Amino acid sequence: xxxxxxxxxxxxxxxxxxxxxxxxxxxxxxxxxxxxxxxxxxxxxxxxxxxxxxxxxxxxxxxxxxxxxxxxxxxxxxx
Amino acid sequence: xxxxxxxxxxxxxxxxxxxxxxxxxxxxxxxxxxxxxxxxxxxxxxxxxxxxxxxxxxxxxxxxxxxxxxxxxxxxxxxxxxxxxxxxxxxxxxxxxxxxxxxxxxxxxxxxxxxxxxxxxxxxxxxxxxxxxxxxxxxxxxxxxxxxxxxxxxxxxxxxxxxxxxxxxxxxxxxxxxxxxxxxxxxxxxxxxxxxxxxxxxxxxxxxxxxxxxxxxxxxxxxxxxxxxxx
Numbered sequence: 001x002x003x004x005x006x007x008x009x010x011x012x013x014x015x016x017x018x019x020x021x022x023x024x025x026x027x028x029x030x031x032x033x034x035x036x037x038x039x040x041x042x043x044x045x046x047x048x049x050x051x052x053x054x055x056x057x058x059x060x061x062x063x064x065x066x067x068x069x070x071x072x073x074x075x076x077x078x079x
Numbered sequence: 080x081x082x083x084x085x086x087x088x089x090x091x092x093x094x095x096x097x098x099x100x101x102x103x104x105x106x107x108x109x110x111x112x113x114x115x116x117x118x119x120x121x122x123x124x125x126x127x128x129x130x131x132x133x134x135x136x137x138x139x140x141x142x143x144x145x146x147x148x149x150x151x152x153x154x155x156x157x158x159x160x161x162x163x164x165x166x167x168x169x170x171x172x173x174x175x176x177x178x179x180x181x182x183x184x185x186x187x188x189x190x191x192x193x194x195x196x197x198x199x200x201x202x203x204x205x206x207x208x209x210x211x212x213x214x215x216x217x218x219x220x221x222x223x224x225x226x227x228x229x230x231x232x233x234x235x236x237x238x239x240x241x242x243x244x245x246x247x248x249x250x251x252x253x254x255x256x257x258x259x260x261x262x263x264x265x266x267x268x269x270x271x272x273x274x275x276x277x278x279x280x281x282x283x284x285x286x287x288x289x290x291x292x293x294x295x296x297x298x299x300x301x302x303x304x305x306x307x308x309x310x
Contacts, residue, residue: 008184009119009120009184010119012120012123012180012181012183012184013119013120013123015180016123016126016127016176016177016180016181019176019177019180020177023169023172023173023176027169031288034292035292038292038296038299041299042299045299045302045303045306048303048307
């Protein structure tokens, strides 16, 4: 190994640790962006799930048709 | 239930990482003596060597997950292999950058092409850098996962072979860290081992975190498709 007399060793040490921290921070920032996208998507899904006006008529459609049939039969019996 | 258990484990893992890594660097800077030869700049050792060790082990772990994926066909093992490679590539980049800074301070150059340790690590890093274009060049998801697993196994087998080849090669300037000749005094060795454990915990935390994020994203996609089908 080469014998060494290093000047400004603290700057090199600081630089190396800072580079590592910076890389870690970039990774965390990218993951934070991904998580905020997931959060936004979750919000839009919650909105979609809370919208009964679009879903309800189709979901209860057959039940409503059946109720109308029964009502018609009842009215026919009365008549 | 599984998700709740996952988040508790991730939280514990993250706390353990902060504690062990914090303790490791406190030991490295305040308890371990300065190197007689290199002086203060040798403190980079406690960052650079654990990063390199964990990156190389991470690539081997990725190969083990890839074997599991090929054996079972379960996509969760492919995801684990992918994320392990991803985090190890980030660690590998940190190894190259911190190593270059240390080399500049110690040897006066950023890079030494005649040094087998440096060049072999660069080759392994570049090999794994090709994993992404290879993976995303294939559109079919199943084929993509299968080919990626084959790559991870082949490259993973190359890692220990490469390590052995470097040990057998004649060193130029880079010391051989785990050799008996370059043995560390006890206080340095203890600080180094704590830093190594902390770095391994950091790797595991990041892998777990990214896997959780990927699972959440996949679950959201599934829920969206179902909701859109019913409306």
